[in-house]
Amino acid sequence: MSKNVNRREFIKTSAMGTGGVLAASSMFTWVPSFLEDSVTPLLESHAERTPTVCEVCFWNCAGWVYKDRDGNIQKIIGNEDDPNSNGRLCPRGTAGVGIYNDPDRLTKPLMRVGEPGKQEFKEVEWDEALNFITEKMNKIKAEHGAEAMALMHHGTAGPHFKHLFKSFGSKSEAKPASSQCLITRESGFINTYGAGLASPEPTDVKNTKCLVLIGNHIGENMHNGYVQEVSHAVNRGASIITVDPRFSTIASKSKFWLPIRPSTDMALLLSWMHVIINEELYDKKYVEQYVYGFDELKAHVAGYTPEWAYTKTDIKPGDIRKTAREMAAASPSVIIHPGRHTAWYGDDTQRTRSIAILNALLGSYGKKGGYYFPEKAKLPAYPHPEYPHPHWTAGDLAKKVGYKGAIAGITNVIREASLPGAKEKFGHEYKGWFVVATNLIQSMPQKDKTIEALQNLDLVVVVDTMPMEITGYADVILPEATYLERYDVARVAQNRIPNIALRMPAAEPKGDSKPGWWITRELGLRLGLDKYYQWEKYEDVLDWQFKQVGSSLEEMKKIGVKQFDKKSKLYLDDGEDYFFNTNTGKIELYSTDLEAMGYDPMPKYTEHEQPEDGYYRLIYGRAPMHTFGRTINSPNMSDLMEENAIWVNPKVAKINDIKSGQEIWLENQDGIKSTFSAKVRVTERIRHDSIYIVHGFGHTNKKLTRAYGKGIADSELITKIKVDPITGGTGMRSNFVTLLTENPHKKDIV
Amino acid sequence: MRYAMAMDTSLCVGCADCVVACQTENNVPEGYCRDWIVENVDGTYPLLDLEIRSERCNHCEDTPCVRTCPTGASHVIEGGIVKVTHEECIGCGACIESCPYDARYFHPDGYVDKCTFCDHRVAAGDTTACVSVCPTHALTFGDLHDSESEISKLLATRKYKVLAEEAGTKPQLYFLT
Structure with missing residues (x-):
């Protein structure tokens, strides 16, 4: 059976759909360059370019924005000195100019005139919008304390707003990227190795001999540097083991595809441990030196045989053994990949802990072809006075309702604490939200609860570039300039090589949109927080920061990315002493922290619900x-x-x-x-x-x-x-x- | 000189970066493209095969599109690159009909357009836009007459196929399998 995507149909459909849109839009005077006569494109060597850091996804690749002869943005390509992209952007980064050109963009501050949820707004000037917000924030502070303001954010604008919130007196901030995505993975690794993984994940895919992917559809999720390294691994003939109920793109490139019954991953992971321990395939020296709780784990997984796992997973015992041996043969150059979006079935910290444990058994953490030790450049923060100390935060509320292992602010706890009756449950409640660059209506599950919370608040400010669904629930909508039109916090991402990257405007903000740094500074000054804003333009902040590390804004404009010498080692030497940041100083197969908090110290199999007939x-x-x-x-x-x-x-x-x-x-x-x-x-x-x-x-x-x-x-x-x-x-x-x-x-x- | 492209199906993930890079490099109007992605699935769950290809004009050695062009707008330049002179094209569509690869389209400005192997970049010593962005390094462009070129080496060592070989146009897009 074969399926050919018919290109002509695809093209014709979208051409008709979009042609109407362009004609109907009168928001901008911009004329797409293709409506003019097509001319030979300008060669990169002759074109004006400005450095950028991509904002289309959180991988935040550094690149160059090139302009055409008329000064319009022509294209965006990767910066070769950038370890996140290696000079090649993904399709979204390459297509980033569409974010700037989108005719539906927000270009004017808007204030509500109708019911929440109804799109009835009036255009206002920045002054009116900011003064309104200031007044409301001051009122909330006077009546409930500054702590009653919460910030939900995503992306690079977040730090500007975090600074504003901390200066104001609230540390309640959260992003859907945590609780809806990777908080469970981070927790799984912290409770095993004493450290989370952060982003980009320090997996040494470039050098691995065996990569194990559990529901991780790399290639369809386009995490740029990671995709590039996986491609490199495929080309080298590294063996890839993919566990997925779907024949994903990467499954098609794998030596083994295990088409698992959904929700039974834990059974597979436990039986892999069983095989690796029982057949003595684990890295004995590594386990002896670095690991705590091996005997407990051995006893714990004794019953989790491949035959048992087969009854749960639909994966044949022979295949479970074969793949366990395959990864052991590659040890320590093997990665059981942690994934990113790991919030699946409710036992997700424990599942990612199983992944962390398998890596420890195979001795891959801290080893070439396994997990490397990344390094971040140290870019000092622009000096400001000490922030006020809030009496309570979202983290406190999370612990109050039992999430003792909460390592980041939780969006759903903030939502719960914004619903009617929250005060009785939590002792505190939120009265105002800032929602920055995250469409909570889509990015959080249980939309009805989100809407109920939004309608219960005294102030909802949404900052975005686009009229996403969330804007419909705002009292004030602030149009943010896109990443191609603004200076922003410097990118300081961990990697094999420490580095910093600059984002600067390649074009003037469209309409009346403004950069996040400008919006927050204006609000800060109105709220009387002048002492936290001892600068006029964000260029001043960046220049000061860059000068602390031997560069300058002027230099960064020319190079975009600056690399620094790595000070720490990428891998552990053979037998090197290493202290893990856990209670025992070792990799905890048996987690003493989880045990102390009253959770299972070792992962157990939990049966999850399966669909009924017809579902x-x-x-x-x-x-x-x-x-x-x-x-x-x-x-x-x-x-x-x-x-x-x-x-x-x-x-x-x-x-x-x-x-x-x-x-x-x-x-x-x-x-x-x-x-x-x-x-x-x-x-x-x-x-x-x-x-x-x-x-x-x-x-x-x-x-x-x-x-x-x-x-x-x-x-x-x-x-x-x-x-x-x-x-x-x-x-x-x-x-x-x-x-x-x-x-x-x-x-x-x- | 004989320019050609090799496309490694074992590496391609079908992300379409090649498509966008071509659009932004060559001012291809929205809704149109000079290169595209094709996905073929074979087998029955769970015994499956998937092939993903990035396709474009094959810059054939034997060119029905040039032969059928009544005005001479379609022509071949150095290195075997097939091009269309927009000003000479009357938009009759004969070339579109004759192409076994469906590689040409009507540009909304009234002429037929297609992949140029980014000859403006190649002339300046650079590679095509699609090759330069491909995150998986699945695309290789080069001169088959140069035995030291990367593409010559790939074709000497890897298994490959061409599409619609039976059309007899001697296509110059090689799909490494």
């Missing part, structure tokens, strides 16, 4: 040309993929009598029906008990003219969450859907 597990993931929901409306990226499809196994299609290309709706176990339909894609690449869609589609805001109504939003169908008891991470893979061939909203319209 399928909703699996969601990424496409290489989109970052969550935020790029769906971008001209260049929607051109590549304008809607998601529902992947359905041919057997399921037959039972449900549906065909490829047919528009269907989804309904979940709680009776929630998708707002829009999406096209079926009948494919052998998905298991019979699951369906798959790419996350981020199904936008409901009509102001997103390209994205509106295109595809289905997985987030609206994720109403059941399984909370990780240790960190509060929100497991989102326990939702089941049934397929509807008739429009379930028809009667609503009549």
